[in-house]
Amino acid sequence: MHILITGAAGMIGRKLTARLVAEGGLAGQAITRLSLIDIVAAEKPVGFAGACESQAADLSAPGAAMAAIKARPDVIFHLAAIVSGEAEADFDKGYRVNLDGTRLLLEAVRTIGAPYRPRLVFTSSIAVFGAPFPDPIPDDFFTTPLTSYGTQKAIDELLLADYSRRGFLDGIGIRLPTICIRPGAPNKAASGFFSGILREPLAGREAILPVEDSVRHWHASPRAAVGFLLHGATIDLAPLGTRRNLTMPGLCASVGEQIAALRRVAGEAAVKLIRRSPDPAIAAIVAGWPQRFDAARAEALGFTAEKSFDEIIRVYLEDDFKS
Amino acid sequence: MHILITGAAGMIGRKLTARLVAEGGLAGQAITRLSLIDIVAAEKPVGFAGACESQAADLSAPGAAMAAIKARPDVIFHLAAIVSGEAEADFDKGYRVNLDGTRLLLEAVRTIGAPYRPRLVFTSSIAVFGAPFPDPIPDDFFTTPLTSYGTQKAIDELLLADYSRRGFLDGIGIRLPTICIRPGAPNKAASGFFSGILREPLAGREAILPVEDSVRHWHASPRAAVGFLLHGATIDLAPLGTRRNLTMPGLCASVGEQIAALRRVAGEAAVKLIRRSPDPAIAAIVAGWPQRFDAARAEALGFTAEKSFDEIIRVYLEDDFKS
Numbered sequence A, B: 001m002h003i004l005i006t007g008a009a010g011m012i013g014r015k016l017t018a019r020l021v022a023e024g025g026l027a028g029q030a031i032t033r034l035s036l037i038d039i040v041a042a043e044k045p046v047g048f049a050g051a052c053e054s055q056a057a058d059l060s061a062p063g064a065a066m067a068a069i070k071a072r073p074d075v076i077f078h079l080a081a082i083v084s085g086e087a088e089a090d091f092d093k094g095y096r097v098n099l100d101g102t103r104l105l106l107e108a109v110r111t112i113g114a115p116y117r118p119r120l121v122f123t124s125s126i127a128v129f130g131a132p133f134p135d136p137i138p139d140d141f142f143t144t145p146l147t148s149y150g151t152q153k154a155i156d157e158l159l160l161a162d163y164s165r166r167g168f169l170d171g172i173g174i175r176l177p178t179i180c181i182r183p184g185a186p187n188k189a190a191s192g193f194f195s196g197i198l199r200e201p202l203a204g205r206e207a208i209l210p211v212e213d214s215v216r217h218w219h220a221s222p223r224a225a226v227g228f229l230l231h232g233a234t235i236d237l238a239p240l241g242t243r244r245n246l247t248m249p250g251l252c253a254s255v256g257e258q259i260a261a262l263r264r265v266a267g268e269a270a271v272k273l274i275r276r277s278p279d280p281a282i283a284a285i286v287a288g289w290p291q292r293f294d295a296a297r298a299e300a301l302g303f304t305a306e307k308s309f310d311e312i313i314r315v316y317l318e319d320d321f322k323s
Helices: A011-023 A064-069 A084-089 A091-112 A148-165 A192-202 A222-234 A255-266 A280-287 A296-300 A309-319 B011-023 B064-069 B084-089 B091-112 B148-165 B192-202 B222-234 B255-266 B280-287 B296-300 B309-319
Strands: A002-006 A033-038 A051-056 A075-078 A119-125 A170-176 A207-209 A216-220 A245-247 A251-254 A274-276 B002-006 B033-038 B051-056 B075-078 B119-125 B170-176 B207-209 B216-220 B245-247 B251-254 B274-276
Touching: A002 A011, A002 A064, A011 A033, A011 A222, A064 A091, A075 A091, A075 A222, A084 A091, A084 A148, A091 A119, A091 A148, A119 A148, A119 A222, A148 A170, A148 A245, A148 B148, A170 A222, A192 A207, A192 A255, A192 A309, A216 A222, A216 A309, A222 A309, A245 A296, A251 A255, A251 A309, A255 A309, B002 B011, B002 B064, B011 B033, B011 B222, B064 B091, B075 B091, B075 B222, B084 B091, B084 B148, B091 B119, B091 B148, B119 B148, B119 B222, B148 B170, B148 B245, B170 B222, B192 B207, B192 B255, B192 B309, B216 B222, B216 B309, B222 B309, B245 B296, B251 B255, B251 B309, B255 B309
Parallel strands: A002 A033, A002 A075, A033 A051, A075 A119, A119 A170, A170 A245, A207 A274, B002 B033, B002 B075, B033 B051, B075 B119, B119 B170, B170 B245, B207 B274
Antiparallel strands: A216 A251, B216 B251
16 A cells, blocks of 8 residues: 655654554555655655655645656545645745645546545644634534635635545545644744643743633644544545545643643642733634534544543653653 | 626626616716626627726636736626536536636735725525535535535635635625526526426426426525625625625525416416426436525625515516517
């Protein structure tokens, strides 16, 4: 089995690559070839027995999408994207990478044509939704994004569904929750504090909390996210019918519940490292974000996420914590 | 005021042009210039006092969209589209005209830039929805189209909302019901019989009914459709917030109710001209179509449609019937 990962150098891409290499197979078939693409070349995994190539490429550049799939990978994990903040700041770049790049990839698959019909697992986002929301947000709620990034992901979802319906590929769109705890250094994303208030105190460092403890959001760990992608690459998609895009399960938790979990796992000393510094700008952005979903469709298909923040913290300590 | 109509040679485009000319103004301002564009040049209206140009152009061709708006029309009615059957039969043409053509038009507006920020009234369709449905279909129901045409319209809606949110234009998407009674000759559209079983008997000609009398669908007259477009061009769009696409009001009626209205308006002799000839292929297509909407948002904004099929038939007799 030949697997292609776009956006392979990103956080989820690296974890997905490592997991595929560790498991050595997918859906009962050995992985014989692994193709990694990103705007900067991803590190090749160590200990992989099959063929592996890693390329720096921009899928929105002429010919790049066709070059990426000319060896006809059986499974394509399409993770490559400009993140929300950058897509909002650079309108052209966001549409070029997030819309045109995805469309060109789908078009390349269609151009090769039958009998080539790969499984395509696309990472979408809960950013396809925009406030105001019902609570919980049902699976049939409309997509009225409040960012260009969310718009581009919602358009990609529509394309994925149509290309699947027409039989050009066998696609599934995975709407990821906010990923928590993100490893690595603090970043400037408005959502950064959700991870920061756990990751930094666990390492003995201070973290800023810019919102009220009552703020709720929808979370899943990086490990759960990789699990969604693998499950989406493996299951029979016929039960989805033409509705190919799924909100993933997650954990609805308040900041206060996050902190209580930190206290249970790491003690009061860790909690004392959280410094409250209200930021009305961040509070306003976060107020427009979804808080809770009823992910009944995905759950019925066997997608699973963490059930408590204690579990999310333990996953971080096992997978990413370096003491 | 300068008004541009794309798709001006189509049935709705011609009626919209005639109505604008008859009224002479829009939102209290005199219409001084009228620009008509279609793939074939639309007939220029008679009796229009202002400047009028009619051009044959394909908005998806390089430079065509910018040429269409370089004179900075105040209001753009964007009606141009490949119809559902053709978009399904010719995948490339459907995406080129219905997606790329619309995107290029929005991009041309953005390229001119502030302070230019026209009102853009876009004709979308209930084809953005796909079965299975709740009854009625609420305003916040998700768009899971079952045709490439519906996919392209749903993508255009997302673009329209994002370009509006970013301040590049002031857009509204009008999801038209099935238009009934369509004037002119019978066509091969699967929906053709909804109009045919009324229009043909009214003219003393036989009409084929390929489905059961119990089949329900969502209708509005051509006059109501033009009314939606004019209302959408006139009202303050601030109450829409970022949710710029609206399902229009319509009339949910069964074929049996259509026939009963024909009997009341034109008598039993007309009804006898309807010949039942069940067509399982058409019945299967129609079974996937929406039947009833709760168009509460549009109604609250003052959009109105017919309340009975008697009224729809009378509108046809007044506007289109040639004895």
